[in-house]
Amino acid sequence: MKLPTLSVLGVVGALLLAATWMSFPSASDARIPVPVSACSDLDPDPPVYYAIDLVPTRKVPGTRMAEGQGDVTFATSPFGVSISENGQYVYNLSIAMEKVRLRDGQALDVWVTTPDLDKIRHIGRLDDELKTKGTVDWNKFLVVVTLESAAEDPGATWTGPIVARGMSRSGLMHTMAGHGPFESEPCAVYGYR
Amino acid sequence: MHLRPLRALPACTPLSGSLLVGILLIGGLSASAVAQDMDMHAGHNMDMPVMQGDSVLWRMPPMNMSMPMLPGMESEVPITAAYLPGAGLDPMSVPEARPFEIMDVKNGDTIHLQAGLVRRQIGDQTLVMMGYNGQYPGPLLRVDKGANINVHFVNAIDQPTTVHGHGLRLDDYRFDGIPGISQAPVESGESFLYKLNFPDTGLYWYHPHMREDVQQDLGLYGNMLVSPIEDDYYAPVNREQTLILDDILIDANGIIPYGESAPTHALMGRFGNVMLTNGVTDFSMDVRQGEVVRFFLTNVANSRTYNVVFGGNPIKIVASDVSKYEREMSVGSVVIAPAERYIVDVLFEDAGEVTVTNTVQAIDHFRGEFYPSIHNLATIRVSDTPADVSHADAFHKLRTNEDVVSDIDTFRPYFDKAPDKELELTVRVDNLPLPIMRMMEVDTLYVPPIEWNDAMPMMNWLSTGEQVEWLLREKSTGRESMDIEWTFEKDDVVKVRIFNTPDSFHPMNHPIHFHGQRFLVTHIDGVENPNLVWKDTTIIPVGSTVDLLVHMSNPGKWMAHCHIAEHLHAGMMLGFEVTE
Structure with missing residues (x-):
């Protein structure tokens, strides 16, 4: 029994190893022309890559399915890309929500804030189609959608509960200090804990 | 524990899969590796001499030494041999370069242009570089719109070369300078007679179209300024100044070598660490208080995109590559990609010293953050002597250029037509060192629309044109780069939709240039451009879809390509023909 078992394990192990090795494209694989249908769709709409997913908090009645x-x-910009004098990207930000039921007197306001929450700007109030637009000139930012009183103009910051929030794609940029192949580098040297 | 055995194994073979990554990561976690940061760059010969015997030695480019080395990369060098024109020469044996001179060239004139080695002073270093007519940059050719001139070119460098008149819509494509398409290379010691015509007012430039990553980087570039026929073509200004922006990669021992058989820095292009404006590190000029100065900006850097700020002084943008804008605009800075040109007016209202800067938010991939990066490009001393004549009123008036609007009106009916051609910009890599392959997969969770700096200098340096193939891929046929076959008829109006896919091994912005024609950037990501200008080069940010309306005005065999020198020489080009 032992020998066949070892053989089976060996075969399984070999297959696993082979599968592991095969998961990396060889040079010859990389040279195979990609079929046309496999190309990314050419899309004249806003870049999907930089789209911001707004994730609901599910705590506010009427917005739990938002x-x-x-x-x-x-x-x-006359240059195609829009850059501020201090080098930040300047974006038009379009927000669209759905699956929201507001009561009379309620409104949803959209804000952007820095990751440290030290600066907050009002982007706009969602209209009847639950859409609004504004401009943001930060490279990394959070989007916050809050429930506010429709009777009051937005102030410097939100006062109501957060309905949904999202993060600019740049938020995925992460420190490698102290992680993975750079494990030898202590995070604390770079201010991370 | 050092991981040197890894180097004996070719990457991307079946043995270079997960198992080795596992070993590599384990190595990264090992106790002995903890000490590696003290000598992690020791294998890269950063203090090595330029040469050993007759051979140029690799030494790692200068970089932020606090950035740790990827395990397995301690002593990697590019797979191509190191190469440096003029290496071993006593700099004093080559002529000293002098600042550029203006050549006023009349219709029918023949001028002499020679590419040769020159001695340059960059900061406190004396370097052997290249120059046209012994000048840095090359002579400024000033011609009238409509002129025809001859350029007797002599190649006195040790490489084959050509001269390309960038942006010129030439009547005869055989003088466009494209080896293999419009002419044979001009071999060392040989000459070629170029016949150039200048149908469009504005700012143009000339440069080699062979190994630009070397020849252009070493100083082979110059401007061509085409003067308008009309006196009031531009608003009046007090003075004019060309500013050619460049950077160069040097360390204490001089210029970092180039790849002999293929470019290094093939992933991101070769970013310099020293900024050059008109060929010097300390360009300055004097103006009077209240003057309006017209700057003619050209970006000749291999890869760097600039965000030029004039110390907060007001800027009015007037023109770009091949025409004026439909409407002049006030801007806070000038974003200029490689090979682009912009003509801007700047008002200096206050006396004092103004520092012109490249102000960007660079990326530190290791720390995962943006950081402000500011390089000084020029100093402008504004005296308290008032301007002889004030052009402030004209400066503040934003003109609508009816001649441009009228010209573009002819093309407006085509703005919303379906694309005639669709391209995807992507990359294929092969046989890069395994740590780079794995690290890139982690590192590309976020890719910025524009790479303002060399955020991965080690990985970039190691990637060569033999391992990296940049691609223009046609959607309808699947053909790639030079396998694409495009034929048009004269005066066809062709909508080319270009998508810069973020889903590749290393997405990056690309300044795309069409030879011999002009185009409008009508839409970016579906948003219509409200203020148009004729262009020959435009930036395609990562993730974006850009619609170009190309006016195929000039018959001949031409080329379109990325103007990052290393991307061009890593294959990112296509040929097209315009028939009569």
Whole structure:
């Protein structure tokens, strides 16, 4: 029994190893022309890559099933890309929500804030189609959708509960200090704990 | 524990899969590796001499030494041999370069242009570089719109070369300077007579179209300024100044070598660490208080995109590559990609010293953050002597250029037509060192629309044109780059939709250039451009879809390509023909 068992294990192990090795494209694989149908769709809409998924908090009645997305395009610029004097991207931010039921007197306001929450700007109030637009000139930011009183103009910051929030794609940029192949580097050297 | 045995194994063979990554990561976690940061760059010969015997030695480019080395990369060098024109020469044996001179060239004139080695002073270093007519940049050719001139070119460098008149819509494509398409290379010691015509007012430039990553980087570039026929073509200004922006990669021992058989820095292009404006590190000029200065900006850097700020002084954008804008605009800075040109007016209202800067938010991939990066490009001393004549009123008036609007009106009916051609910009890699392959997969969770800096200098340096193939892929046929076959008829109006896919091994912005024609950027990501200008080069940000309306005005055999020198030489080009 032992020998056949070892043989089976050996075969399984070999197959697993082979599968592991095969998961990396060889040079010859990489040279195979990609079929046309496998190309990314050429899409003239806002870049999908930089789209911001708005994730509901599910704590506010009428918004627990809410879904939403933020799209960024470059603000109008004679250079195609729009860059501020201090080098930040300047984006037009379009917000669209759905599956939201508001009561009379309620409104949804959209804000952007820095990751440290030290700066907050009002983007706009969602209209009847649950859409609004604004401009943001930060490279990394959070989008916050809050429930507010429709009777009051938005102030410097939100006062109501957060309905949904999202993060610019740049938020995925992460420190490698102290992680993975750079494990030898202590995080604390770079201010991370 | 050092991982040197890994180097004996070719990457991307079946043995270079997960198992080895596992070993590599284990190595990264090992106790002995903890000490590696003290000598993690020791294998890269950063203090090595330029040469050993007759051979140029690799030494790692200068980089932020606090950035740790990927395990397995301690002593990797590019797979191509190191190469440096003029290496071993006593700099004093080559002529000293002098600042560029203006050549006023009349219709029918023949001028002499020679590419040769020159001695340059960059900061405190004396370097052997290249120059046209012994100048840095090359001579500024000033011609009238409509002129025809001859350029007797002599190649006195040790490589074959050509001269490309960037942006010129030439009557005869055989003088466009494209080896293998419009002419044979001009071999060392040989000459070629170029016949150039200048149908469009504006700012153009000339440069080699062979190994630009080397020849252009070493100083082979110059401007061509085409003067308008009309006196009031531009608003009046007090003075004019060309500014050619460049950067160069040097360390204490001089210029970092290039790849002999293929470019290094094939992933991101070769970013310099020293900024050059008109060929010097300390360009300055004097103006008077209240003057309006017209700057003619050209970006000749291999890869760097600039965000030029004039110290907060007001800027009015007037023109770009091949025409004025429909409407002049006030801007806070000038974003200029490689090979683009912009003409801007700047008002200096206050006396004092103004520092012109490249102000960007660079990326530190290791720390995962943006950080402000500011390089000084020029100093402008504004005296308290008032301007002889004030053009402030004209400066503040934003003109609508009816001649441009009228010209573009002819093309407006085509703006919303379906694309005639669709391209995807992507990359294929093969046989890069395994740590780079794995690291890139982690590192590309976020890719910025524009790479403002060399955020991965080690990985970039190691990638060569023999391992990286940049691609223009046609949607309808699946053909790639030079296998694409495009034929048009004269005066066809062709909508080319270009998508810069973020789903590749290393997405990056690309300045796409069409030879011999002009185009409008009508839409970016579906948003219509409200203020148009004729272009020959435009930036395609990562993730974006850009619609170009190309006016195929000039018959001949031409080329379209990315103007990052290393991307071009890593294959990112296509040929097209315009028939009569």
